[in-house]
Amino acid sequence: MITINEHYLKLQKSYLFSDIAKRIAAFQESYPDTDLIKLGIGDVTRGLPKASISAFHKAVDEMADDTTFRGYGPEQGYEFLRKAIAVNDFKSRGADISADEIFVSDGAKCDTGNIQELFTQDTRIAIPDPVYPVYLDTNVMAGRTGDFADGRYNGIVYLDSVKENQFVPSLPEEDVDLIYLCFPNNPTGSTITREELTTWVEYARDNKALILFDAAYEAFICDKSLPKSIYEIEGAREVAIEFRSFSKGAGFTGTRCAYTVVPKECAAHDAKGNKQLIHGLWNRRHCTKFNGVSYPVQRAAEATYSDEGKTQTKALVDYYMKNAAMVCTTISKLGYDYVGGKNSPYIWIDGKIDSWDFFDMLLNKAGVVCTPGAGFGKCGNGYIRISAFNSYENVTTAMTRLTETLS
Secondary structure, X not given: OOXXXXXXXXXXXXXXXXXXXXXXHHHHHHOOOOOOEEOOOOOOOOOOOHHHHHHHHHHHHHHOOOOOOOOOOOOOOOHHHHHHHHHHHHHHHOOOOOHHHEEEEOOHHHHHHHHHHHOOOOXXXXXXXXXXXXXXXXXXXXXXXXXXXOOEEOOOEEEEOOHHHOOOOOOOOOOOOEEEEEOOOOOOOOOOOHXXXXXXXXXXXXXXOEEEEXXXXXXXXXXXXXXXXXXXOOOHHHOEEEEEEOOOOOOOOOOOOEEEEOOOOOEEEOOOOOEEEHHHHHHHHHHHHOOOOOHHHHHHHHHOOOHHHHHHHHHHHHHHHHHHHHHHHHHHHOOOOEEEXXXXXXXXXXXXXOHHHHHHHHHHHHOEEOEXXXXXXXXXXXXXXXXXXXXXXXXXXXXHHHHHHHO
Protein backbone atom coordinates (compact mmCIF):
# COMPACT_ATOMS: atom_id res chain seq x y z
CA MET A 1 0.00 0.00 0.00
CA ILE A 2 1.42 3.36 -1.04
CA THR A 3 1.36 5.90 1.77
CA ILE A 4 1.95 9.64 1.76
CA ASN A 5 4.24 11.90 3.73
CA GLU A 6 1.77 12.86 6.45
CA HIS A 7 3.74 15.97 7.33
CA TYR A 8 2.08 17.53 4.28
CA LEU A 9 -1.23 17.17 6.10
CA LYS A 10 0.02 19.60 8.75
CA LEU A 11 0.20 22.39 6.18
CA GLN A 12 -2.55 24.94 6.33
CA LYS A 13 -5.14 24.09 3.72
CA SER A 14 -4.55 27.13 1.53
CA TYR A 15 -1.38 29.00 0.64
CA LEU A 16 -1.54 32.74 1.34
CA PHE A 17 -1.49 33.90 -2.26
CA SER A 18 -4.03 31.26 -3.25
CA ASP A 19 -6.42 32.73 -0.67
CA ILE A 20 -5.86 36.18 -2.11
CA ALA A 21 -6.43 34.94 -5.67
CA LYS A 22 -9.73 33.34 -4.67
CA ARG A 23 -11.01 36.55 -3.07
CA ILE A 24 -9.95 38.56 -6.11
CA ALA A 25 -11.70 36.11 -8.45
CA ALA A 26 -14.90 36.31 -6.41
CA PHE A 27 -14.77 40.12 -6.45
CA GLN A 28 -14.18 40.30 -10.20
CA GLU A 29 -17.05 37.92 -10.85
CA SER A 30 -19.36 40.17 -8.85
CA TYR A 31 -17.92 43.45 -10.21
CA PRO A 32 -16.54 42.66 -13.68
CA ASP A 33 -16.29 46.33 -14.67
CA THR A 34 -14.10 47.38 -11.75
CA ASP A 35 -10.48 48.06 -12.67
CA LEU A 36 -8.48 46.39 -9.92
CA ILE A 37 -5.02 47.69 -9.03
CA LYS A 38 -2.82 44.94 -7.63
CA LEU A 39 -0.22 45.99 -5.07
CA GLY A 40 -0.10 42.63 -3.35
CA ILE A 41 2.23 40.04 -4.84
CA GLY A 42 5.85 41.08 -5.33
CA ASP A 43 5.93 40.66 -9.09
CA VAL A 44 7.65 43.18 -11.34
CA THR A 45 5.75 44.95 -14.12
CA ARG A 46 8.42 46.56 -16.29
CA GLY A 47 10.36 44.99 -19.14
CA LEU A 48 13.82 43.49 -18.85
CA PRO A 49 16.86 45.78 -19.20
CA LYS A 50 17.76 46.36 -22.85
CA ALA A 51 21.24 45.03 -22.21
CA SER A 52 19.74 41.74 -21.07
CA ILE A 53 17.41 41.57 -24.06
CA SER A 54 20.33 42.11 -26.47
CA ALA A 55 22.36 39.40 -24.73
CA PHE A 56 19.32 37.12 -24.75
CA HIS A 57 18.84 37.52 -28.52
CA LYS A 58 22.51 36.97 -29.24
CA ALA A 59 22.56 33.80 -27.11
CA VAL A 60 19.43 32.46 -28.80
CA ASP A 61 21.10 33.00 -32.17
CA GLU A 62 24.10 31.04 -30.90
CA MET A 63 21.79 28.20 -29.94
CA ALA A 64 20.51 28.14 -33.53
CA ASP A 65 23.97 27.58 -34.99
CA ASP A 66 25.60 24.13 -34.85
CA THR A 67 29.03 25.67 -34.28
CA THR A 68 27.95 27.69 -31.22
CA PHE A 69 25.12 25.52 -29.92
CA ARG A 70 25.30 24.43 -26.27
CA GLY A 71 23.65 21.42 -24.70
CA TYR A 72 23.86 20.64 -21.01
CA GLY A 73 25.74 23.36 -19.20
CA PRO A 74 27.51 23.09 -15.84
CA GLU A 75 24.96 22.52 -13.09
CA GLN A 76 26.65 25.16 -10.93
CA GLY A 77 26.35 27.79 -13.64
CA TYR A 78 28.54 29.04 -16.46
CA GLU A 79 31.89 30.45 -15.41
CA PHE A 80 31.22 33.79 -17.13
CA LEU A 81 28.20 34.47 -14.89
CA ARG A 82 29.72 33.16 -11.68
CA LYS A 83 32.80 35.37 -12.16
CA ALA A 84 30.65 38.43 -12.88
CA ILE A 85 28.64 37.79 -9.72
CA ALA A 86 31.73 37.33 -7.55
CA VAL A 87 33.39 40.52 -8.78
CA ASN A 88 30.37 42.82 -8.83
CA ASP A 89 28.19 41.65 -5.96
CA PHE A 90 30.84 40.71 -3.43
CA LYS A 91 34.46 41.68 -4.12
CA SER A 92 33.33 45.22 -4.97
CA ARG A 93 32.01 45.49 -1.39
CA GLY A 94 35.01 43.88 0.27
CA ALA A 95 33.38 40.45 0.64
CA ASP A 96 35.78 37.63 -0.19
CA ILE A 97 33.60 35.34 -2.33
CA SER A 98 35.03 33.39 -5.27
CA ALA A 99 33.25 32.23 -8.42
CA ASP A 100 33.39 28.55 -7.46
CA GLU A 101 31.43 29.28 -4.26
CA ILE A 102 28.43 30.46 -6.31
CA PHE A 103 25.66 28.14 -7.50
CA VAL A 104 23.37 29.55 -10.20
CA SER A 105 19.74 28.39 -10.03
CA ASP A 106 16.27 29.16 -11.33
CA GLY A 107 15.08 30.95 -8.20
CA ALA A 108 15.91 31.93 -4.63
CA LYS A 109 12.53 30.50 -3.60
CA CYS A 110 13.66 27.07 -4.79
CA ASP A 111 17.05 27.34 -3.09
CA THR A 112 15.72 28.55 0.27
CA GLY A 113 13.21 25.72 0.16
CA ASN A 114 15.69 23.04 -0.90
CA ILE A 115 18.63 23.87 1.36
CA GLN A 116 16.97 22.31 4.40
CA GLU A 117 17.40 18.85 2.83
CA LEU A 118 21.04 18.88 3.96
CA PHE A 119 20.18 18.85 7.64
CA THR A 120 18.78 16.28 10.05
CA GLN A 121 15.13 16.07 10.92
CA ASP A 122 15.79 17.02 14.53
CA THR A 123 17.52 20.26 13.55
CA ARG A 124 16.21 23.06 15.75
CA ILE A 125 14.85 25.80 13.48
CA ALA A 126 14.52 29.52 14.26
CA ILE A 127 12.25 31.47 11.91
CA PRO A 128 11.18 35.14 12.11
CA ASP A 129 7.50 36.00 12.48
CA PRO A 130 6.20 37.47 10.20
CA VAL A 131 8.00 35.45 7.55
CA TYR A 132 8.09 34.51 3.88
CA PRO A 133 5.99 31.29 3.96
CA VAL A 134 8.48 29.09 2.08
CA TYR A 135 10.94 28.95 4.98
CA LEU A 136 8.32 27.58 7.32
CA ASP A 137 6.32 25.36 4.98
CA THR A 138 9.33 23.45 3.65
CA ASN A 139 10.37 22.56 7.20
CA VAL A 140 6.83 21.44 7.94
CA MET A 141 6.99 19.19 4.88
CA ALA A 142 10.31 17.81 6.09
CA GLY A 143 8.83 16.82 9.45
CA ARG A 144 10.67 19.27 11.70
CA THR A 145 7.53 20.60 13.36
CA GLY A 146 4.68 19.41 15.50
CA ASP A 147 1.05 20.23 14.84
CA PHE A 148 -0.31 23.68 14.08
CA ALA A 149 -1.96 25.29 17.12
CA ASP A 150 -2.91 28.86 18.00
CA GLY A 151 -1.37 30.24 14.83
CA ARG A 152 1.99 28.50 15.12
CA TYR A 153 3.67 25.13 14.67
CA ASN A 154 4.98 23.31 17.70
CA GLY A 155 8.70 22.62 17.51
CA ILE A 156 9.66 25.88 15.77
CA VAL A 157 11.44 28.71 17.58
CA TYR A 158 9.66 31.84 16.41
CA LEU A 159 11.60 35.12 16.37
CA ASP A 160 9.04 37.87 16.92
CA SER A 161 9.57 40.84 14.60
CA VAL A 162 7.41 43.60 15.99
CA LYS A 163 7.21 47.36 16.28
CA GLU A 164 9.05 47.30 19.62
CA ASN A 165 12.22 45.85 18.03
CA GLN A 166 11.86 47.78 14.74
CA PHE A 167 10.94 44.46 13.08
CA VAL A 168 14.47 43.11 13.55
CA PRO A 169 14.20 39.99 15.73
CA SER A 170 16.25 39.54 18.87
CA LEU A 171 18.59 36.60 19.40
CA PRO A 172 16.78 33.41 20.45
CA GLU A 173 16.59 32.69 24.17
CA GLU A 174 17.01 28.95 23.58
CA ASP A 175 19.50 26.92 21.60
CA VAL A 176 18.83 26.71 17.85
CA ASP A 177 20.75 25.15 14.97
CA LEU A 178 19.41 26.75 11.79
CA ILE A 179 18.42 30.42 11.58
CA TYR A 180 16.50 32.07 8.73
CA LEU A 181 17.08 35.80 8.23
CA CYS A 182 15.80 37.97 5.37
CA PHE A 183 16.97 41.57 4.83
CA PRO A 184 15.67 43.77 3.37
CA ASN A 185 12.84 41.80 4.86
CA ASN A 186 9.96 40.23 3.02
CA PRO A 187 7.26 41.03 4.14
CA THR A 188 8.05 43.98 6.45
CA GLY A 189 10.59 45.86 4.35
CA SER A 190 12.74 46.36 7.45
CA THR A 191 16.53 46.44 7.20
CA ILE A 192 19.33 45.34 9.50
CA THR A 193 22.35 47.42 10.50
CA ARG A 194 25.91 46.20 10.27
CA GLU A 195 26.12 46.06 14.07
CA GLU A 196 22.91 44.02 14.39
CA LEU A 197 24.01 41.57 11.70
CA THR A 198 27.39 41.22 13.40
CA THR A 199 25.55 40.14 16.56
CA TRP A 200 23.83 37.35 14.63
CA VAL A 201 27.08 36.15 13.08
CA GLU A 202 28.75 36.09 16.49
CA TYR A 203 25.80 34.13 17.91
CA ALA A 204 26.07 31.55 15.14
CA ARG A 205 29.81 31.17 15.67
CA ASP A 206 29.45 30.84 19.45
CA ASN A 207 26.60 28.31 19.21
CA LYS A 208 27.72 26.26 16.18
CA ALA A 209 24.59 27.37 14.35
CA LEU A 210 24.06 28.19 10.68
CA ILE A 211 22.42 31.30 9.21
CA LEU A 212 20.42 31.12 5.98
CA PHE A 213 20.52 34.73 4.79
CA ASP A 214 17.98 35.69 2.13
CA ALA A 215 19.20 38.86 0.38
CA ALA A 216 16.84 38.71 -2.60
CA TYR A 217 15.99 42.42 -2.21
CA GLU A 218 19.50 43.81 -1.65
CA ALA A 219 19.31 45.84 -4.90
CA PHE A 220 16.81 48.16 -3.19
CA ILE A 221 19.14 49.19 -0.37
CA CYS A 222 19.81 52.90 -0.86
CA ASP A 223 21.47 53.59 2.51
CA LYS A 224 25.19 53.00 1.96
CA SER A 225 25.77 52.28 5.65
CA LEU A 226 23.63 49.13 5.49
CA PRO A 227 25.19 45.77 4.54
CA LYS A 228 24.00 44.20 1.30
CA SER A 229 25.65 40.85 2.02
CA ILE A 230 26.21 38.95 5.24
CA TYR A 231 29.75 38.30 3.99
CA GLU A 232 30.56 41.93 4.67
CA ILE A 233 30.59 40.79 8.32
CA GLU A 234 33.81 39.23 9.63
CA GLY A 235 33.47 35.51 10.31
CA ALA A 236 30.30 35.03 8.28
CA ARG A 237 31.96 32.73 5.74
CA GLU A 238 32.06 29.97 8.35
CA VAL A 239 28.44 30.21 9.50
CA ALA A 240 26.27 31.63 6.70
CA ILE A 241 24.75 30.72 3.34
CA GLU A 242 23.38 33.58 1.24
CA PHE A 243 20.60 33.56 -1.35
CA ARG A 244 20.18 36.17 -4.09
CA SER A 245 18.02 36.68 -7.13
CA PHE A 246 17.85 38.61 -10.39
CA SER A 247 14.05 38.58 -10.09
CA LYS A 248 13.29 41.94 -8.52
CA GLY A 249 16.28 44.21 -9.20
CA ALA A 250 16.62 43.16 -12.84
CA GLY A 251 13.03 42.09 -13.46
CA PHE A 252 13.72 38.37 -13.97
CA THR A 253 10.61 37.04 -12.19
CA GLY A 254 9.45 35.34 -15.38
CA THR A 255 12.94 34.71 -16.74
CA ARG A 256 14.13 32.77 -13.68
CA CYS A 257 17.70 33.22 -12.53
CA ALA A 258 19.16 33.37 -9.04
CA TYR A 259 22.12 32.07 -7.10
CA THR A 260 23.21 30.72 -3.74
CA VAL A 261 26.58 31.32 -2.12
CA VAL A 262 28.11 28.52 -0.03
CA PRO A 263 31.62 29.46 1.17
CA LYS A 264 34.11 26.63 1.36
CA GLU A 265 34.64 27.14 5.11
CA CYS A 266 30.92 26.94 5.87
CA ALA A 267 30.30 23.82 7.96
CA ALA A 268 27.84 21.74 9.94
CA HIS A 269 28.52 18.67 12.06
CA ASP A 270 27.81 14.96 11.80
CA ALA A 271 26.37 12.74 14.54
CA LYS A 272 29.84 12.31 16.07
CA GLY A 273 30.43 16.05 16.24
CA ASN A 274 32.88 16.09 13.36
CA LYS A 275 32.85 19.16 11.14
CA GLN A 276 31.46 18.56 7.65
CA LEU A 277 31.85 21.18 4.91
CA ILE A 278 28.52 22.17 3.36
CA HIS A 279 29.91 23.32 0.00
CA GLY A 280 30.50 19.80 -1.30
CA LEU A 281 27.17 18.54 0.03
CA TRP A 282 25.22 21.31 -1.67
CA ASN A 283 27.17 20.72 -4.86
CA ARG A 284 26.22 17.03 -4.72
CA ARG A 285 22.57 17.85 -4.15
CA HIS A 286 22.61 20.51 -6.86
CA CYS A 287 24.15 18.19 -9.46
CA THR A 288 21.78 15.35 -8.58
CA LYS A 289 18.51 17.29 -8.69
CA PHE A 290 19.18 20.21 -11.03
CA ASN A 291 20.36 20.47 -14.63
CA GLY A 292 21.26 24.13 -14.68
CA VAL A 293 19.79 27.40 -15.92
CA SER A 294 19.61 27.81 -19.70
CA TYR A 295 22.51 29.44 -21.51
CA PRO A 296 20.50 32.40 -22.93
CA VAL A 297 19.13 33.25 -19.48
CA GLN A 298 22.60 33.21 -17.95
CA ARG A 299 23.91 35.48 -20.72
CA ALA A 300 20.99 37.85 -20.01
CA ALA A 301 21.89 37.82 -16.31
CA GLU A 302 25.55 38.45 -17.07
CA ALA A 303 24.56 41.51 -19.11
CA THR A 304 23.15 43.20 -16.00
CA TYR A 305 26.76 43.65 -14.84
CA SER A 306 27.82 45.57 -17.96
CA ASP A 307 28.00 49.36 -17.69
CA GLU A 308 24.82 49.62 -19.74
CA GLY A 309 23.15 46.89 -17.70
CA LYS A 310 24.02 48.51 -14.37
CA THR A 311 22.52 51.80 -15.50
CA GLN A 312 19.35 50.12 -16.71
CA THR A 313 18.84 47.95 -13.64
CA LYS A 314 19.37 50.98 -11.40
CA ALA A 315 16.67 52.78 -13.39
CA LEU A 316 14.29 49.89 -12.75
CA VAL A 317 15.03 49.95 -9.02
CA ASP A 318 14.66 53.75 -8.92
CA TYR A 319 11.30 53.49 -10.69
CA TYR A 320 9.88 51.10 -8.10
CA MET A 321 11.37 53.08 -5.22
CA LYS A 322 9.64 56.19 -6.56
CA ASN A 323 6.40 54.22 -6.26
CA ALA A 324 7.33 53.19 -2.73
CA ALA A 325 8.00 56.80 -1.75
CA MET A 326 4.54 57.78 -2.98
CA VAL A 327 2.95 55.02 -0.91
CA CYS A 328 4.90 56.08 2.17
CA THR A 329 3.85 59.71 1.76
CA THR A 330 0.19 58.79 1.35
CA ILE A 331 0.12 56.37 4.27
CA SER A 332 1.87 58.88 6.51
CA LYS A 333 -0.64 61.62 5.63
CA LEU A 334 -3.47 59.22 6.46
CA GLY A 335 -2.00 58.77 9.94
CA TYR A 336 -0.92 55.14 9.69
CA ASP A 337 2.35 53.86 11.11
CA TYR A 338 4.54 51.91 8.70
CA VAL A 339 7.99 50.50 8.14
CA GLY A 340 9.83 49.77 4.88
CA GLY A 341 9.60 51.66 1.62
CA LYS A 342 12.98 53.36 2.13
CA ASN A 343 15.37 50.52 1.30
CA SER A 344 12.77 48.02 0.18
CA PRO A 345 9.90 47.83 -2.34
CA TYR A 346 7.54 46.73 0.44
CA ILE A 347 5.62 48.95 2.86
CA TRP A 348 4.39 47.24 6.05
CA ILE A 349 1.42 49.16 7.43
CA ASP A 350 -0.24 49.00 10.84
CA GLY A 351 -3.85 48.74 9.69
CA LYS A 352 -5.25 49.08 13.23
CA ILE A 353 -7.78 46.31 12.48
CA ASP A 354 -7.69 42.62 11.51
CA SER A 355 -5.46 42.06 8.47
CA TRP A 356 -8.05 40.24 6.38
CA ASP A 357 -10.72 42.82 7.27
CA PHE A 358 -8.38 45.56 6.04
CA PHE A 359 -7.65 43.53 2.90
CA ASP A 360 -11.36 43.10 2.18
CA MET A 361 -12.03 46.79 2.81
CA LEU A 362 -9.41 47.92 0.31
CA LEU A 363 -10.52 45.32 -2.22
CA ASN A 364 -14.23 46.04 -2.01
CA LYS A 365 -14.21 49.80 -1.43
CA ALA A 366 -11.07 50.95 -3.24
CA GLY A 367 -10.48 48.22 -5.81
CA VAL A 368 -6.91 47.88 -4.52
CA VAL A 369 -5.24 44.58 -3.69
CA CYS A 370 -2.74 44.39 -0.84
CA THR A 371 -1.41 41.41 1.15
CA PRO A 372 -2.80 40.72 4.64
CA GLY A 373 -0.03 40.52 7.20
CA ALA A 374 -1.70 37.64 9.05
CA GLY A 375 -0.76 35.41 6.13
CA PHE A 376 2.91 35.85 7.08
CA GLY A 377 2.55 34.77 10.70
CA LYS A 378 0.96 35.50 14.04
CA CYS A 379 2.90 38.76 14.49
CA GLY A 380 1.61 39.96 11.14
CA ASN A 381 -2.01 40.20 12.22
CA GLY A 382 -3.21 43.78 12.16
CA TYR A 383 -0.78 44.70 9.37
CA ILE A 384 -0.94 44.76 5.59
CA ARG A 385 1.85 44.77 3.03
CA ILE A 386 1.73 47.05 -0.01
CA SER A 387 4.09 46.35 -2.89
CA ALA A 388 5.65 49.05 -5.05
CA PHE A 389 5.71 46.73 -8.07
CA ASN A 390 3.30 48.33 -10.52
CA SER A 391 3.24 51.28 -12.90
CA TYR A 392 3.63 54.76 -11.47
CA GLU A 393 0.26 55.67 -12.95
CA ASN A 394 -1.48 52.73 -11.26
CA VAL A 395 0.16 53.44 -7.92
CA THR A 396 -0.92 57.10 -8.19
CA THR A 397 -4.50 56.02 -8.83
CA ALA A 398 -4.35 53.47 -6.02
CA MET A 399 -3.15 56.08 -3.53
CA THR A 400 -5.99 58.40 -4.57
CA ARG A 401 -8.46 55.58 -3.95
CA LEU A 402 -6.87 54.75 -0.59
CA THR A 403 -7.09 58.39 0.47
CA GLU A 404 -10.79 58.52 -0.44
CA THR A 405 -11.48 55.23 1.35
CA LEU A 406 -9.46 55.76 4.52
CA SER A 407 -9.84 59.49 5.14
